[in-house]
Amino acid sequence: VSEPLVSFVGAGPGDPELITLKGLRLLREADVVIHDRLIPHTLLAEAHPGAEIIDVGKSPRQHCLPQVEINRLMVEVARRGRRVVRLKGGDPAVFARLAEEIEAVAAAGLPFEVVPGVTAATAAAALAGISLTERGRASTVVFATGTDHSGRVTTALDWPALARTEGTLVFYMAVHGLETVVSMLVTRGRHPGEPAVVIEHVGAACERVVAAPLGEIADRAREAVVTSPAVLITGPTVAFAQPPWNGRTRRASRGARPSIVGS
Numbered sequence: 108v109s110e111p112l113v114s115f116v117g118a119g120p121g122d123p124e125l126i127t128l129k130g131l132r133l134l135r136e137a138d139v140v141i142h143d144r145l146i147p148h149t150l151l152a153e154a155h156p157g158a159e160i161i162d163v164g165k166s167p168r169q170h171c172l173p174q175v176e177i178n179r180l181m182v183e184v185a186r187r188g189r190r191v192v193r194l195k196g197g198d199p200a201v202f203a204r205l206a207e208e209i210e211a212v213a214a215a216g217l218p219f220e221v222v223p224g225v226t227a228a229t230a231a232a233a234l235a236g237i238s239l240t241e242r243g244r245a246s247t248v249v250f251a252t253g254t255d256h257s258g259r260v261t262t263a264l265d266w267p268a269l270a271r272t273e274g275t276l277v278f279y280m281a282v283h284g285l286e287t288v289v290s291m292l293v294t295r296g297r298h299p300g301e302p303a304v305v306i307e308h309v310g311a312a313c314e315r316v317v318a319a320p321l322g323e324i325a326d327r328a329r330e331a332v333v334t335s336p337a338v339l340i341t342g343p344t345v346a347f348a349q350p351p352w353n354g355r356t357r358r359a360s361r362g363a364r365p366s367i368v369g370s
């Protein structure tokens with residue numbers, strides 16, 4: 108079995124310490140690191156001093172390097188026998204176009220591996236003391252994207268089913284379409300009084316949590332000028348959040364404590 112030449116590595120969100128040990132080892136061994144915008148940038152200091160670092164970062168509604176170019180770049184570099192780490196924010200398999208990139212690498216006959224990462228949804232919940240599931244209260248978790256590739260709120264989702272879903276809904280890429288996402292849910296029957304949070308810059312020192320009932324969360328987020336990246340979490344267990352920032356679990360070394368807007 109040949110050694111993987113391309114490693115798709117999840118960097119985790121915001122906090123450089125959220126990468127796995129395996130991901131970190133591969134990052135340190137890589138000849139070339141091809142990374143997205145939403146990675147904790149201090150992680151790049153872990154790369155070998157001689158490694159080539161290529162930023163193919165995308166911002167919302169704007170692609171720095173088209174996807175086909177990213178695919179072509181990975182293949183070209185790996186074909187020269189150089190070990191590539193394709194570093195992606197969060198988990199490489201969650202809203203990260205992993206399938207397309209794997210297809211390109213596999214079509215070129217190059218060995219690859221995927222190293223999971225902590226995705227924004229689970230990191231956001233953990234850092235806010237929210238359990239995404241809870242016996243008798245939430246046995247389903249849905250990860251959905253609020254907007255499509257063009258930045259518009261997606262009509263492809265089964266909104267009535269989402270509104271009915273018992274349990275927790277987490278929306279990625281929800282900042283720009285937050286109002287529409289909420290109204291799609293509420294007009295289809297989701298209770299506007301359900302507890303919700305929008306968590307911005309999960310894992311980073313500037314992390315912020317905006318908390319409000321679902322029906323008010325878009326207004327509160329707008330007042331707080333929440334920007335991307337952020338996730339919306341709504342569901343019955345959000346009410347039972349045990350904010351670790353009020354306890355002793357949050358490490359002082361992480362710098363500023365997250366601000367909480369609302370209650």
Ligand SMILES: C[S@@+](CC[C@H](N)C(=O)[O-])C[C@H]1O[C@@H](n2cnc3c(N)ncnc32)[C@H](O)[C@@H]1O
Nearest residue numbers: 120121197198201226227279280308309336337
């Ligand atoms: C293209 S998706 C990438 C998701 C990533 N692969 C993951 O598993 O977290 C980008 C979206 O992920 C969410 N996201 C990523 N990093 C985040 C962070 N540090 N804080 C809050 N949301 C984040 C936001 O909803 C953002 O719009």
